[in-house]
Amino acid sequence: MVVSRRRLIGSLAAGSALAAVSPTDLVSTLRGAAFAASPPGDVVGKISVGYQGWFSCPGDGAPIGGWWHWSRDRFQPPAPANTTIVSWPDMREYARGYSTAYPALGNGQPAQLFSSYDQQTVDTHFRWMQEYGCDTAALQRFNPVGDEGPTRDAMTVKVRGAAERFGRKFYIMYDVTGWTSMQTQIKEDWTNRMSAHTASPAYARQNGRPVVCIWGFGFNDDGRPFAPAPCLDVVNWFRAQGCYVIGGVPTYWRQGINDSRPGFSEVYHAFHMISPWMVGRTGTLDGLDWFHTNVNVPDQADCAAHGIDYQPCVLPGDLSSGHRRHGDFYWRHFYNLTRLGAQGLYVSMFDEFNEGNQIAKTSETQATTPAGAGIRALDEDGTACSADYYLRLTADGGRMFKGQLALTAVRPTPPVLGGGPPPGGDLAAGRPTSASSQNGGFVAGNAVDADRGSYWESTNGVFPQWWQVDLGAAHQVARIVLRLPPAAVWQRRTQTLSVEASPDGARWTTLVASAGRVFDPATGNQVTLTVPATPARHVRIRFTGNTGWPAAQLSQLEVYAG
Numbered sequence: 001m002v003v004s005r006r007r008l009i010g011s012l013a014a015g016s017a018l019a020a021v022s023p024t025d026l027v028s029t030l031r032g033a034a035f036a037a038s039p040p041g042d043v044v045g046k047i048s049v050g051y052q053g054w055f056s057c058p059g060d061g062a063p064i065g066g067w068w069h070w071s072r073d074r075f076q077p078p079a080p081a082n083t084t085i086v087s088w089p090d091m092r093e094y095a096r097g098y099s100t101a102y103p104a105l106g107n108g109q110p111a112q113l114f115s116s117y118d119q120q121t122v123d124t125h126f127r128w129m130q131e132y133g134c135d136t137a138a139l140q141r142f143n144p145v146g147d148e149g150p151t152r153d154a155m156t157v158k159v160r161g162a163a164e165r166f167g168r169k170f171y172i173m174y175d176v177t178g179w180t181s182m183q184t185q186i187k188e189d190w191t192n193r194m195s196a197h198t199a200s201p202a203y204a205r206q207n208g209r210p211v212v213c214i215w216g217f218g219f220n221d222d223g224r225p226f227a228p229a230p231c232l233d234v235v236n237w238f239r240a241q242g243c244y245v246i247g248g249v250p251t252y253w254r255q256g257i258n259d260s261r262p263g264f265s266e267v268y269h270a271f272h273m274i275s276p277w278m279v280g281r282t283g284t285l286d287g288l289d290w291f292h293t294n295v296n297v298p299d300q301a302d303c304a305a306h307g308i309d310y311q312p313c314v315l316p317g318d319l320s321s322g323h324r325r326h327g328d329f330y331w332r333h334f335y336n337l338t339r340l341g342a343q344g345l346y347v348s349m350f351d352e353f354n355e356g357n358q359i360a361k362t363s364e365t366q367a368t369t370p371a372g373a374g375i376r377a378l379d380e381d382g383t384a385c386s387a388d389y390y391l392r393l394t395a396d397g398g399r400m401f402k403g404q405l406a407l408t409a410v411r412p413t414p415p416v417l418g419g420g421p422p423p424g425g426d427l428a429a430g431r432p433t434s435a436s437s438q439n440g441g442f443v444a445g446n447a448v449d450a451d452r453g454s455y456w457e458s459t460n461g462v463f464p465q466w467w468q469v470d471l472g473a474a475h476q477v478a479r480i481v482l483r484l485p486p487a488a489v490w491q492r493r494t495q496t497l498s499v500e501a502s503p504d505g506a507r508w509t510t511l512v513a514s515a516g517r518v519f520d521p522a523t524g525n526q527v528t529l530t531v532p533a534t535p536a537r538h539v540r541i542r543f544t545g546n547t548g549w550p551a552a553q554l555s556q557l558e559v560y561a562g
Contacts, residue, residue, distance in 0.1 A: 007285035028171070028560030038309050041203035042169045043211055043246070043273065043344045047398040049359070050127070050173070050349035053116045053139060053155045060115040063150040069354060070100075070113055076112065079100040080373050086320035087376070088369045089113065090361040090387035092434050093443050095120045098235045102370040107434075107505050111370045116149070116351075119158050125351065125360060126162035132391035133398040136204050137350065138213055139161065144189050145181070145349045155213060164204035171204040171211035172197070173248065183230040185238055186214075195241070206244040206272070206309075213275070214238070215271040216263035228264050235270040246405035247271035251281055251295065254290075254302050263384065269306050274299070278313035279348050279357055283323035286331050292336040300340055311344040312337050314397070317389050319376050326383040327393050329434045333412035334397035338407060345401055347394060359390040364432050364470065367505030367538075371436035384472040386414040386432050416472050427477070427559040428469045428539070435467045439551060453485055455555035458543070465552040468540035469559070474503060476561045477511070477535045482541065483556035484519045484528040492520040493548025499529060501536035509534070514544060526556075535559075 010273055015193035017233075038044045056068035066074035068140040071082050078085060079101035091097050097112030105111055114121045129137065139159050142153055151406035156172070163170045172194050176182045190212070216224045217231040238245045249268055251262070253276055256262030268274060276299060282288060298313055303475050304309040316330040316336055317323035319321055324330065336538055337345055351360045356376075363369045363377045378385035386392075396413045399405040405412065416431065429447050435444040435456060442457035443444060480499060484490050511531040519525050543552035 014344075016400070018447050038207055038272075038343065040349045041206035042136050042171075042245075043206050043311065044309055045344065046169075046308060047133060047345050047347060047394065048136040048138055049129065049134045049347040049394075049400065050158045050352070051137040051139050051170075052158070052349060052351050053125075053159060055116040055121065055353075056151065057113060059098065060117040062115070063154070063428060064148050065166075066083045068148070068151070071216065072149045080370075085113075085375070086318075086356040087358055088363040089353055089354045090146045090363055090368065091328075092438070092445070093124050093361065094118075095438070095440065100370075100522055102288055103372055104370070106365070106367040109299075110437075116155065117158075117182045119126060119161070122158045122162045123165065123525065124156075124506060126159075126166040126168050127393055128166050128360065128388075129350075130166040131395075132388070132515075133395040134168070134347070134350070135170065136169040138177055138346070139170050141172050141189075141194070142175050143179040143182075143185075144176065144193070145179075145185055153193060156194065159203060160197055160200050164200060165201040167202075169202055169204040173215055173246075175214040176214065176216040176226070180427040183234060186234060190238070192299075207243035211246065212238055212243045215277075217247065217249065217267055218253060219250050219258050220259055220261045224453055228267050228306035231264070231459055232270055233532070236546065237265060239270070239272075241329065243519060244272045244432070245270075246273040246275055248275050248277060251276050251278060254299065270309060272302050273309040273310040273311050273343070275346050276313065277348075279355065280318070283318060283321055283329075285325070285329060288332050288336055292340065294297075296337065296340050296342075299341065299479075308341040311346050312340075312342050312346045315348055316359050317395070318356045319358075319362070319378070319380070322376070322380060324378075324381075326378075326381055326385055326415050327389060327407055327413060329392050329418065330390065331397065331413070332409070333381075334393075335409050336406070338397075338401045345398075359394055361387040361391065363387070365517075367507060368434060383415050384470075385439075386430075387413055389413070412493050425560075427471050427475050427561065428557055432470045435469065436465045437462070447557050450556075452483060453487075454554055455485060455553055457549075458552040460549075460551045463552070464544045465544055466540055466542045467552065467557070468538055470505070471539065471559065472547075473535050474531045475558055475559075476537045477501060477539060478531060479560040480512075480539065481526060481532065481558040481560070482517070482529070482554060482557070483524075483558075484517075484553060485555045486525050488521050490521055490525055491548060492522070493519050493546060494520065495543060495547075495552065496545035497529065497552075498542045498544075500540040500542060501534050502538040502540070503536060508538075508540065519548075 054061040070078045094114045102111035252258045252260045314333045433444040437458040438460040446454040494516040498514035500508045504507045517527045
């Protein structure tokens with residue numbers, strides 16, 4: 001049975017088969033060693049993220065066809081009995097969704113998923129990387145000779161374009177799992193396909209060399225049965241091509257125990273950078289501290305002694321197993337690896353909704369998760385978290401790693417933007433939003449971003465439409481202000497709308513009956529609605545008409561308790 005790296009987690013409990021190590025001796029060794037001399041580049045001194053880019057849906061045009069990586073049987077739609085999904089994506093910023101066989105979301109909307117093959121999806125992900133400080137994406141590349149090869153080739157082109165548009169870097173990360181003829185075919189693939197992408201200004205370079213990662217040498221499982229000699233041949237071949245070669249290696253690579261076979265020391269020390277796998281190794285804060293002392297510190301010392309850069313994994317935690325602790329797990333890992341002095345950090349992973357260790361925007365509550373499917377949302381431990389919370393944590397963790405924030409064991413990043421609404425202020429500011437539809441980049445979040453010039457717009461020519469905001473907790477709602485952009489070009493118009501409130505995103509009460517509301521630039525292009533003081537966590541505006549444009553429009557919505 002071939003075991004993928006995303007499943008190689010079961011037998012590696014912290015401390016197993018590892019001799020006691022003196023942290024004092026290790027730190028002394030570390031300080032006396034000659035650290036690798038690589039200056040900052042596109043991986044040294046940077047935050048890299050693993051990018052799968054491997055989700056496909058029927059009708060998206062991908063050569064592989066079907067529900068690639070969403071379903072166990074890709075020719076049948078994802079459903080509770082046919083799925084690889086353990087976390088549900090927040091779908092509000094994707095221009096296109098694909099309906100599944102899952103039950104409807106808790107809020108009644110159809111359960112839809114994105115396709116990585118849509119260029120807008122890749123652009124959205126790389127825009128997030130730009131906005132939240134993810135410097136470099138490691139694009140996963142599995143056996144390209146198999147049936148996924150043409151789709152993978154096309155995804156490389158899409159990623160390259162997105163990286164160029166959003167000022168990010170990317171590199172090819174080969175995963176050798178199940179690749180029988182790897183030794184010859186990986187060289188052919190690089191020579192005939194992938195090396196051409198190094199001409200892009202977005203292709204990552206370190207020490208002046210194009211970066212390539214090879215993941216999987218030395219793992220102790222039958223999915224990667226390669227002997228040391230062919231592995232060393234491949235590493236040396238890439239070095240001879242002028243590449244900076246990263247090794248995605250087992251957790252216990254130095255000792256040849258647990259997940260690592262013995263006899264690979266020469267292979268590991270041939271890499272320019274070592275990046276040991278860490279997903280699934282622990283789910284507790286104590287476990288992270290144990291690994292810091294007994295694994296990360298001696299790893300760093302070994303790399304320093306051999307002139308190798310060290311890029312450990314940093315984990316957000318498995319959401320499906322309840323490891324995240326509303327950000328404390330992720331922050332502890334950032335803190336431990338920053339104080340270690342690692343040369344780079346590798347976030348595992350950006351979009352891995354199959355394992356629940358994604359940092360990409362994720363469903364916040366059961367209202368935006370398939371009802372009754374048993375999939376955890378970000379508020380699974382009772383703490384409300386915005387969909388972008390783990391991206392914001394990544395941004396702050398990256399700043400701490402780069403010395404732009406002071407080293408701190410306490411995360412400075414609140415689960416909701418701004419730590420919650422200030423007393424007497426706008427309860428909706430920066431809060432999570434959703435909508436029945438959107439027109440291109442005019443997304444729901446534009447209506448709570450404090451920018452009157454940005455706005456949400458629904459799909460044109462279709463009514464009714466709705467827009468809603470999650471206030472994070474129940475508040476007394478007494479006054480609602482709706483705005484359109486103040487510029488005169490936004491001519492007077494009447495939007496027919498009503499206001500609804502809900503304690504849980506499922507049960508709704510009408511606060512303001514449907515009526516025409518006039519938005520006039522001469523009076524600020526805004527409408528203020530006073531409502532009976534009502535406790536509500538969710539506020540929804542339902543639109544049934546607009547005399548100025550065939551769509552619902554909203555540039556700002558503010559909610560006040562008085």
